[in-house]
Amino acid sequence: MVKPKIAPSMLSSDFANLASEAERMLHCGADWLHMDIMDG
Numbered sequence: 056m057v058k059p060k061i062a063p064s065m066l067s068s069d070f071a072n073l074a075s076e077a078e079r080m081l082h083c084g085a086d087w088l089h090m091d092i093m094d095g
Contacts, residue, residue, distance in 0.1 A: 062087040 062081040062086050076090055 060086040062089045064089045064091055066091045 061084055063080050065077070065080075065088055066071070080088060
């Protein structure tokens with residue numbers, strides 16, 4: 056059975072502390088980090 060990947064969105068992160076937010080998500084078990092591109 057394939058294990059699902061966890062990829063939380065960075066959209067709700069504190070952008071002033073993006074590095075620590077990413078580290079926290081990875082520490083909590085995220086496999087990938089998801090970036091939303093809003094261009095419109």
